[in-house]
Amino acid sequence: VTSRDFLDMQIEEFIISSEKVAHVQVGNSAEHALLVLTKTGYSSVPVLDFKYRLKGLVSTQMITDAILGLDHIEYERLPDIKVDDVMQSPVPTIHINEKFKKGLDLLINHPFLCVVDDEETFIGILTRRVVLKQLKKHIYQ
Amino acid sequence: VTSRDFLDMQIEEFIISSEKVAHVQVGNSAEHALLVLTKTGYSSVPVLDFKYRLKGLVSTQMITDAILGLDHIEYERLPDIKVDDVMQSPVPTIHINEKFKKGLDLLINHPFLCVVDDEETFIGILTRRVVLKQLKKHIYQ
Ligand SMILES: Nc1ncnc2c1ncn2[C@@H]1O[C@@H]2COP(=O)(O)O[C@H]3[C@@H](O)[C@H](n4cnc5c(N)ncnc54)O[C@@H]3COP(=O)(O)O[C@H]2[C@H]1O
Numbered sequence: 001v002t003s004r005d006f007l008d009m010q011i012e013e014f015i016i017s018s019e020k021v022a023h024v025q026v027g028n029s030a031e032h033a034l035l036v037l038t039k040t041g042y043s044s045v046p047v048l049d050f051k052y053r054l055k056g057l058v059s060t061q062m063i064t065d066a067i068l069g070l071d072h073i074e075y076e077r078l079p080d081i082k083v084d085d086v087m088q089s090p091v092p093t094i095h096i097n098e099k100f101k102k103g104l105d106l107l108i109n110h111p112f113l114c115v116v117d118d119e120e121t122f123i124g125i126l127t128r129r130v131v132l133k134q135l136k137k138h139i140y141q
Numbered sequence: 142v143t144s145r146d147f148l149d150m151q152i153e154e155f156i157i158s159s160e161k162v163a164h165v166q167v168g169n170s171a172e173h174a175l176l177v178l179t180k181t182g183y184s185s186v187p188v189l190d191f192k193y194r195l196k197g198l199v200s201t202q203m204i205t206d207a208i209l210g211l212d213h214i215e216y217e218r219l220p221d222i223k224v225d226d227v228m229q230s231p232v233p234t235i236h237i238n239e240k241f242k243k244g245l246d247l248l249i250n251h252p253f254l255c256v257v258d259d260e261e262t263f264i265g266i267l268t269r270r271v272v273l274k275q276l277k278k279h280i281y282q
Pocket residue numbers: 016020021022023040041042043044045046111112125127128129130184249250251252
């Protein structure tokens with residue numbers, strides 16, 4: 001692979017597959033989502049439905065924002081808030097058949113992209129880290 | 142600038158200078174830090190001392206982690222915890238005289254780097270977004 005050809009490579013081999021991606025489900029509470037985020041250490045994760053279709057993204061940011069009261073952070077409300085109410089959608093996505101250069105372009109403005117197929121099934125994620133690693137590898141040739 | 146020369150460019154022109162960087166100060170409470178993070182929308186920011194020297198990094202992650210009690214998130218403790226107790230140090234840094242390719246290399250494992258001089262003065266940050274933008278620009282030539 002020459003240093004220009006890799007731009008036309010399929011993103012498939014660079015994807016972190018869905019079973020390795022921390023996520024939460026629609027219907028979960030914001031409290032549960034905050035625990036998943038804190039324990040996994042990720043700042044933002046996908047929200048999926050029971051068919052593993054992509055429904056949104058949730059971050060610690062969005063959760064804290066939702067409970068920022070006038071004089072204190074209203075953590076007592078967390079169990080009563082659904083992740084559906086705080087998540088962001090649509091989600092920055094990329095189709096499984098796209099090429100590396102499209103991934104690079106979209107990752108300028110997003111730390112990661114959710115990879116989907118024609119049925120909107122969540123296949124995995126493409127991250128800035130993986131793309132930067134590839135760029136470093138090919139750029140010196 | 143040819144597509145190989147840009148790797149040897151100084152990082153200086155790619156830095157977001159310190160006055161544009163959201164940060165907190167040593168001695169601030171974790172509650173104040175959480176408010177700064179939530180309001181600015183950044184997941185992680187530098188912690189500086191009164192002489193603008195770099196002392197650590199603080200993220201929403203680190204704060205929530207510190208108050209994860211056995212059966213509920215202990216938000217009432219936030220005003221009593223100092224950012225000094227939860228911040229991470231040392232900080233991923235890069236010297237002002239380094240080149241773009243060094244920045245690319247370090248940003249594989251860190252979303253941003255703090256730029257410092259010989260006196261450990263905080264000069265600004267170098268982010269993945271800026272580096273990806275440059276890579277896209279030069280890689281097609
Ligand atoms: N457990 C860990 N081990 C090693 N390094 C870690 C790590 N957690 C975070 N990092 C480092 O910090 C960067 C930012 O992570 P963040 O959680 O804010 O942002 C992450 C997170 O929101 C999401 N992400 C990455 N891997 C994930 C996974 N397995 N499950 C769910 N979300 C993931 O994609 C964003 C960008 O990830 P990226 O790898 O480019 O960049 C990561 C990686 O370089």
